[in-house]
Amino acid sequence: MVVSQFDDAEIDRIFHALADATRRDIVTRVLRQEESISQLARRYDMSFAAVQKHVAVLARASLVVKQRSGREQLVHGNPEVLRKAARLLDEYEQIWRHRAQAIEDILSEEDA
Amino acid sequence: MTVISSHKDTAALTLTIVAEYGAAPDRVWRVWEDPRKLERWWGPPTWPATFEQHDFKVGGRAAYFMTGPDGTKAHGWWQITAIDAPNRLEFDDGFADDRGEPTSEIPPIHCTVTLEPHGGGTRMTTVSSFAGVEHLEKMIEMGMEEGMKLAEGQIDALLAED
Numbered sequence: 692m693v694v695s696q697f698d699d700a701e702i703d704r705i706f707h708a709l710a711d712a713t714r715r716d717i718v719t720r721v722l723r724q725e726e727s728i729s730q731l732a733r734r735y736d737m738s739f740a741a742v743q744k745h746v747a748v749l750a751r752a753s754l755v756v757k758q759r760s761g762r763e764q765l766v767h768g769n770p771e772v773l774r775k776a777a778r779l780l781d782e783y784e785q786i787w788r789h790r791a792q793a794i795e796d797i798l799s800e801e802d803a
Numbered sequence: 804m805t806v807i808s809s810h811k812d813t814a815a816l817t818l819t820i821v822a823e824y825g826a827a828p829d830r831v832w833r834v835w836e837d838p839r840k841l842e843r844w845w846g847p848p849t850w851p852a853t854f855e856q857h858d859f860k861v862g863g864r865a866a867y868f869m870t871g872p873d874g875t876k877a878h879g880w881w882q883i884t885a886i887d888a889p890n891r892l893e894f895d896d897g898f899a900d901d902r903g904e905p906t907s908e909i910p911p912i913h914c915t916v917t918l919e920p921h922g923g924g925t926r927m928t929t930v931s932s933f934a935g936v937e938h939l940e941k942m943i944e945m946g947m948e949e950g951m952k953l954a955e956g957q958i959d960a961l962l963a964e965d
Contacts, residue, residue, distance in 0.1 A: 715815055794831070794927075798834075802826075
């Protein structure tokens with residue numbers, strides 16, 4: 692059983708952060724593999740500063756964590772926040788698998 | 804295999820399920836349109852659904868409740884936003900309180916259903932969009948995870964895959 696560890700302000704920050712396609716893309720990438728902000732900046736058609744701002748929004752929502760490594764700023768995903776979302780989608784997938792099978796049963800019954 | 808693929812986008816909070824049936828789209832459409840057929844498959848196995856209202860037109864509403872193993876009733880509603888029989892249906896699926904009144908604190912799930920003719924049968928694609936992680940708390944409170952617990956390892960595998 693999952694107990695809420697988020698307050699309203701925190702949920703607002705998470706939703707705001709995920710409401711942008713570039714930021715969702717950054718989250719997906721850095722969950723898979725740590726990347727520096729300059730690596731990320733090369734992937735998008737926008738300035739280094741703009742990417743840096745997107746990363747800052749994600750970091751405030753704790754969706755990513757920034758770490759300085761020499762002259763580079765490394766970004767990695769924070770799976771804790773997305774873990775709950777993943778769990779919801781898993782459960783919902785199970786519900787849909789049952790529904791799809793039950794529809795199949797109704798259709799076969801009609802054929803019989 | 805009825806379900807041929809599923810795709811979970813954790814960051815965007817969407818779930819896409821593709822299923823194939825041997826019946827033509829108009830027959831698959833009937834399982835959505837006919838409330839007596841709908842209530843045979845909508846609820847999770849341990850939470851059968853009863854549709855008290857099913858106004859199947861654009862702007863129409865449905866009202867249902869699901870009955871849990873201990874007799875608990877979980878109420879829900881649909882607001883139909885698009886209908887193009889027998890190919891496309893879109894609706895918002897929300898929670899309701901004990902009197903069947905929509906609750907405002909939980910955002911509805913938006914569901915898009917597409918039925919396409921496929922090899923003499925039908926390919927059905929459903930896309931569910933969630934507004935945010937707070938759904939998790941509320942849905943679990945409402946018992947929708949009944950019998951569907953997942954091992955931590957599977958969650959980690961999913962996160963690794965995304």
